[in-house]
Amino acid sequence: MNTEQDTKELFEQYSDMVYRIAISYGNSVHSAEDIVQEVFLRYLKKQPLFESGEHEKAWFIRVTVNCCKSLFSSAWNRRICPLEEAGQITLPFQPDEDEQELYEVLSNLPPKYRIVLYLRYYEEYQVQEIAGILGITPNLASTRLARAKKLIKKKLTILNERMDFQDETGTI
Amino acid sequence: MKQEQFKNVYRHIHLSAQQKDRIWQQIGTADNPAPIRKKALLPARAAVCFGVLLMSGMTVFAASELSLMDRLAEAMKTLTQNESDLTEDQKNLYAQYGQVLDSEIELDNGTLKLDAALYDESHLIIPFRYLFHSDVEGYEALTAGTDFDQTSLHKMKELYRQDTNTFLWQFHFRIAQDASQTGMGQLLMTNPILSEDGTISGSLLISTDKPKSFEPGCEIQLVRVTDVSEPEQTAQITSTNETAAFTLGKALEQRELTIDAENAAALSNMGISVERMLLSPLSLCCSGKGTHTRALSASISVVLKDGRVIENSPNGSGYALSDTNQNNTSFSFFARVLFEEPIPLEDIAEIHIQNHRNTDIHIPVEIK
Numbered sequence: 304m305n306t307e308q309d310t311k312e313l314f315e316q317y318s319d320m321v322y323r324i325a326i327s328y329g330n331s332v333h334s335a336e337d338i339v340q341e342v343f344l345r346y347l348k349k350q351p352l353f354e355s356g357e358h359e360k361a362w363f364i365r366v367t368v369n370c371c372k373s374l375f376s377s378a379w380n381r382r383i384c385p386l387e388e389a390g391q392i393t394l395p396f397q398p399d400e401d402e403q404e405l406y407e408v409l410s411n412l413p414p415k416y417r418i419v420l421y422l423r424y425y426e427e428y429q430v431q432e433i434a435g436i437l438g439i440t441p442n443l444a445s446t447r448l449a450r451a452k453k454l455i456k457k458k459l460t461i462l463n464e465r466m467d468f469q470d471e472t473g474t475i
Numbered sequence: 476m477k478q479e480q481f482k483n484v485y486r487h488i489h490l491s492a493q494q495k496d497r498i499w500q501q502i503g504t505a506d507n508p509a510p511i512r513k514k515a516l517l518p519a520r521a522a523v524c525f526g527v528l529l530m531s532g533m534t535v536f537a538a539s540e541l542s543l544m545d546r547l548a549e550a551m552k553t554l555t556q557n558e559s560d561l562t563e564d565q566k567n568l569y570a571q572y573g574q575v576l577d578s579e580i581e582l583d584n585g586t587l588k589l590d591a592a593l594y595d596e597s598h599l600i601i602p603f604r605y606l607f608h609s610d611v612e613g614y615e616a617l618t619a620g621t622d623f624d625q626t627s628l629h630k631m632k633e634l635y636r637q638d639t640n641t642f643l644w645q646f647h648f649r650i651a652q653d654a655s656q657t658g659m660g661q662l663l664m665t666n667p668i669l670s671e672d673g674t675i676s677g678s679l680l681i682s683t684d685k686p687k688s689f690e691p692g693c694e695i696q697l698v699r700v701t702d703v704s705e706p707e708q709t710a711q712i713t714s715t716n717e718t719a720a721f722t723l724g725k726a727l728e729q730r731e732l733t734i735d736a737e738n739a740a741a742l743s744n745m746g747i748s749v750e751r752m753l754l755s756p757l758s759l760c761c762s763g764k765g766t767h768t769r770a771l772s773a774s775i776s777v778v779l780k781d782g783r784v785i786e787n788s789p790n791g792s793g794y795a796l797s798d799t800n801q802n803n804t805s806f807s808f809f810a811r812v813l814f815e816e817p818i819p820l821e822d823i824a825e826i827h828i829q830n831h832r833n834t835d836i837h838i839p840v841e842i843k
Binding site: 310311314315318319322323326327336339340343344347402405406409413420421424425443446447450 | 478480481482483484485487488489490494495497498499501502774783784786
């Protein structure tokens with residue numbers, strides 16, 4: 304049985320990662336906080352035994368993704384508007400201009416593309432590992448990565464072209 | 476975009492000390508976890524999901540409003556408040572899209588209830604519930620709140636086979652009119668849910684690799700393996716008992732798509748000639764002839780009118796060849812792609828096919 308101290312250490316270690324994944328899924332601070340709470344409650348309930356640090360981390364990622372899917376696909380969630388959209392809450396961080404642009408592009412990707420990008424380029428997992436964590440085939444993981452990169456490139460190109468136009472005439 | 480730029484964006488996203496304290500307080504101690512704010516999480520009627528079960532492709536997503544297809548997909552998860560009987564809403568929904576079944580199978584430790592049958596020509600979905608007998612060892616602990624995998628129930632072989640991570644593994648399906656369509660096939664369980672009274676609910680997905688396998692009037696038999704030669708390794712069927720049978724009623728709406736000359740030429744360049752392409756809310760099925768089998772591994776996705784892209788389920792797609800020559804450079808084929816979620820046909824804009832050489836084919840869908 305894991306002690307409260309063990310759980311607290313895991314919380315300190317993984318809560319930011321869980322929060323980042325949840326934000327990347329739904330762009331909502333409140334929902335992301337709920338998901339962090341849910342993930343660690345599930346840990347307390349399940350008391351899973353881990354073979355290694357990597358296994359432990361993969362477990363938290365997998366449970367977070369599943370919680371995100373459940374929350375953001377529920378009929379309740381589809382009918383509510385995140386407060387961020389209503390302009391009442393600020394984004395989770397204050398980016399500089401380049402980061403703002405990239406964050407906006409990433410935010411507009413479908414969640415299943417955001418999560419593979421996150422796992423590949425932030426957590427630096429390989430395609431096979433990503434497939435194992437998400438419970439999809441390596442082919443599908445690879446396809447999603449390729450499509451995500453293509454979409455980002457396309458959207459960033461459009462944004463850059465729009466900025467060029469603005470520079471010339473002062474209006475979009 | 477460079478990796479470092481990407482990382483910088485995400486480095487900014489983290490919990491503040493205040494957020495961490497608040498969340499940790501809500502979690503509470505290991506002995507007395509704080510209650511979950513159910514309003515923001517799972518639907519109120521859902522309870523515990525199994526962690527060990529297969530998650531197949533029949534997830535639930537749809538348009539922003541709760542459409543009838545949403546309700547169908549929700550019903551397929553059978554989040555039911557009344558565990559003994561279907562609700563009227565569920566019965567009406569099943570009747571609208573397929574048919575209501577009234578079939579029960581008594582197993583050693585519980586009752587398997589088959590609730591409905593919804594199908595297209597290659598996929599049959601059977602929402603079901605499994606109710607444990609109340610005197611089964613471990614059931615009392617389950618309903619008292621013990622996690623399923625902490626009770627002795629999860630070791631019951633009739634329900635779950637740990638080495639293959641398969642539920643209801645002893646069941647095979649058989650189409651009475653076609654003896655060749657018998658076997659374990661693709662008998663998967665989708666989105667299983669355990670309710671608080673110990674009822675397991677989910678959907679069985681049966682797929683075939685022959686066109687027009689499921690049609691109105693088709694008799695479906697579910698048979699249970701009663702004897703196996705190697706029970707610990709593989710289920711070598713030595714005898715079966717017919718366990719349940721029903722006749723298929725109306726199918727889900729299916730539409731045949733037209734492929735124009737340009738797309739036909741592009742498909743031909745890939746190595747196949749599609750003679751028939753049939754679209755349903757569950758899947759896309761194609762048949763034709765070909766010269767390159769690799770073409771059958773092309774990526775297929777559905778583009779909706781609102782821009783969303785629905786991909787194929789990793790668990791429910793496949794193809795079969797026939798009339799092949801020695802090197803498989805001439806063959807007939809039947810291929811099916813199961814969508815990762817059910818899609819109302821009127822929401823579909825086009826089918827997007829992309830092969831390994833990034834050849835892009837867009838087949839428009841016009842549903843009036």
